[in-house]
Amino acid sequence: xxxxxxxxxxxxxxxxxxxxxxxxxxxxxxxxxxxxxxxxxxxxxxxxxxxxxxxxxxxxxxxxxxxxxxxxxxxxxxxxxxxxxxxxxxxxxxxxxxxxxxxxxxxxxxxxxxxxxxxxxxxxxxxxxxxxxxxxxxxxxxxx
Numbered sequence: 001x002x003x004x005x006x007x008x009x010x011x012x013x014x015x016x017x018x019x020x021x022x023x024x025x026x027x028x029x030x031x032x033x034x035x036x037x038x039x040x041x042x043x044x045x046x047x048x049x050x051x052x053x054x055x056x057x058x059x060x061x062x063x064x065x066x067x068x069x070x071x072x073x074x075x076x077x078x079x080x081x082x083x084x085x086x087x088x089x090x091x092x093x094x095x096x097x098x099x100x101x102x103x104x105x106x107x108x109x110x111x112x113x114x115x116x117x118x119x120x121x122x123x124x125x126x127x128x129x130x131x132x133x134x135x136x137x138x139x140x141x142x143x144x
Contacts, residue, residue, distance in 0.1 A: 038071040109140050116142070 006015045043064055050057050068074040108114040116139040121127075127135065 038067045040071050040073045043068045043071045043073055112142065113140055 006012045045051050120135055120139055
């Protein structure tokens with residue numbers, strides 16, 4: 001391990017550059033982000049380990065939800081409708097049925113809300129789930 005003499009000075013970076021081997025990348029301590037992205041063909045149900053031809057799994061039991069959403073195969077509106085409909089009370093179910101019958105439900109308020117959410121989600125990728133929920137609410141309107 002080389003000894004650096006210019007520690008805690010503006011010249012420390014220059015000394016590190018001069019002490020490194022030519023043509024070699026410096027050792028970094030960053031997080032590796034895989035360049036792999038799922039495609040719709042990768043997450044097709046027939047390739048799932050729980051797939052049974054006559055009885056496909058329900059969305060609330062699916063083990064590949066995150067991958068399917070990332071690939072764009074599963075829309076969040078469909079997911080919310082499928083997973084929460086069985087546990088709703090009769091009044092809420094009736095109201096939800098009216099909403100679904102009248103128009104296509106939207107998880108986001110508008111396309112601008114979706115763009116703002118995806119923009120900030122990608123920039124702040126280490127947020128906890130609680131902070132992601134707060135970010136979702138804050139991106140609802142441009143003024144926030």
